[in-house]
Amino acid sequence: MSGDETTITREAATELGEEVMRLAGFAPDHARAITACVVRAQGDECHSHGLYRLLSCAALAEKGKVDPKATPVVDDRAPAIVRVDARRGISLRSFEAGLPLLCEKAKTAGLAALAINNCYHFSALWPEIEAITDKGLVALAMTVSHAWVAPAGGTRPAFGTNPIAFGWPRPGKHPFVFDFATSAIARGDLELHRRSGTPLPEGVAVDAAGKPTTDPLEAINGAMLTFGGHKGSVLSAMIELLAGPLIGDMTSAQSLAHDDGAGVIPMHGELILAFDPASFLGGTVAESSAQAEGLFDAITGAGARLPSARRYAARRRNADRPMPVRRAVLEDIAALRER
Numbered sequence: 198m199s200g201d202e203t204t205i206t207r208e209a210a211t212e213l214g215e216e217v218m219r220l221a222g223f224a225p226d227h228a229r230a231i232t233a234c235v236v237r238a239q240g241d242e243c244h245s246h247g248l249y250r251l252l253s254c255a256a257l258a259e260k261g262k263v264d265p266k267a268t269p270v271v272d273d274r275a276p277a278i279v280r281v282d283a284r285r286g287i288s289l290r291s292f293e294a295g296l297p298l299l300c301e302k303a304k305t306a307g308l309a310a311l312a313i314n315n316c317y318h319f320s321a322l323w324p325e326i327e328a329i330t331d332k333g334l335v336a337l338a339m340t341v342s343h344a345w346v347a348p349a350g351g352t353r354p355a356f357g358t359n360p361i362a363f364g365w366p367r368p369g370k371h372p373f374v375f376d377f378a379t380s381a382i383a384r385g386d387l388e389l390h391r392r393s394g395t396p397l398p399e400g401v402a403v404d405a406a407g408k409p410t411t412d413p414l415e416a417i418n419g420a421m422l423t424f425g426g427h428k429g430s431v432l433s434a435m436i437e438l439l440a441g442p443l444i445g446d447m448t449s450a451q452s453l454a455h456d457d458g459a460g461v462i463p464m465h466g467e468l469i470l471a472f473d474p475a476s477f478l479g480g481t482v483a484e485s486s487a488q489a490e491g492l493f494d495a496i497t498g499a500g501a502r503l504p505s506a507r508r509y510a511a512r513r514r515n516a517d518r519p520m521p522v523r524r525a526v527l528e529d530i531a532a533l534r535e536r
């Protein structure tokens with residue numbers, strides 16, 4: 198472990214997280230949901246969406262934009278559509294509120310959608326994906342953020358960092374899950390580079406003049422880039438459409454305008470889809486599972502690793518020992534107690 202790192206137990210992190218979220222004004226159910234999510238992310242060594250995010254949530258509450266006590270309202274919209282109005286609360290409680298009906302509808306209709314509206318969204322998507330694969334369903338989730346990212350070929354922001362995540366259940370094994378920002382680097386990682394004064398990787402951002410930069414501050418004043426050139430760029434545009442206009446919510450540009458210089462977590466919508474293999478296949482689910490396992494074996498057999506393998510290894514490593522965390526992040530979180 199480097200001098201910049203320390204460790205914390207899950208129990209201590211949970212106690213600290215819930216305390217500082219309640220002190221920030223969040224109702225106990227929100228404090229619990231936020232903390233549970235960031236502690237899980239820290240345990241999986243997802244630093245950009247781990248304990249660090251408690252600082253963003255505290256800043257959000259301080260600016261008075263979020264409703265820290267919001268009660269989500271579930272709308273059984275259509276045979277295969279659930280909408281949850283987060284009422285300007287953090288998205289996580291809305292996901293919890295909508296999940297049972299989403300899964301029930303997916304099992305009845307074969308596939309179903311959960312649209313969360315009017316939510317502040319700061320979290321990784323894989324915890325939600327895993328909650329759906331745990332029910333034996335295939336999952337796809339996406340959301341926008343603030344317009345920080347230039348479309349391929351452009352130099353000014355038009356898209357959010359727009360993550361997309363997918364999960365495939367694997368009986369008796371961790372699900373096959375990927376979860377990534379469609380920007381070349383997540384904003385959370387960029388912020389961690391800014392905090393630690395370390396340069397960005399090459400090729401992830403341009404400065405205000407549109408020139409490539411590895412300076413996090415220049416990138417913040419300029420634009421982030423999409424991953425994979427035009428391919429990441431059009432995927433990001435699709436996410437803007439599906440998690441924005443399709444579900445009656447904001448694009449990343451509208452979210453940034455709504456932020457109005459506050460510099461806080463984005464507010465917008467999230468779209469989550471669940472597919473029931475049994476409804477598609479009836480009695481042949483076992484055959485399709487075996488076919489999928491063949492694909493996963495082919496990937497690892499080719500010398501590659503499955504997505505989330507790093508995360509699951511970190512989860513195993515940290516299951517019975519304190520989790521690694523950056524010392525400065527932990528100190529800043531502890532300082533929230535003194536405010």
Ligand code: NDP
Binds near residue numbers: 341375376378501505
């Ligand atoms: P990463 O680039 O770290 O990882 C992307 C995905 O690819 C992960 O599933 C990862 O698995 C997998 N992966 C990485 N390397 C390999 C490899 N060599 N072979 C196979 N698979 C691999 O993710 P990002 O930095 O883009 O995103 C981090 C998080 O940020 C995500 O959880 C995302 O949801 C979150 N985010 C949230 C936003 C929001 O608005 N709420 C906005 C943007 C991002 P593994 O983890 O095992 O390495």
Ligand code: PYC
Binds near residue numbers: 320384
């Ligand atoms: O890392 O890009 C990001 C992000 C935006 C909102 C939450 N995380």
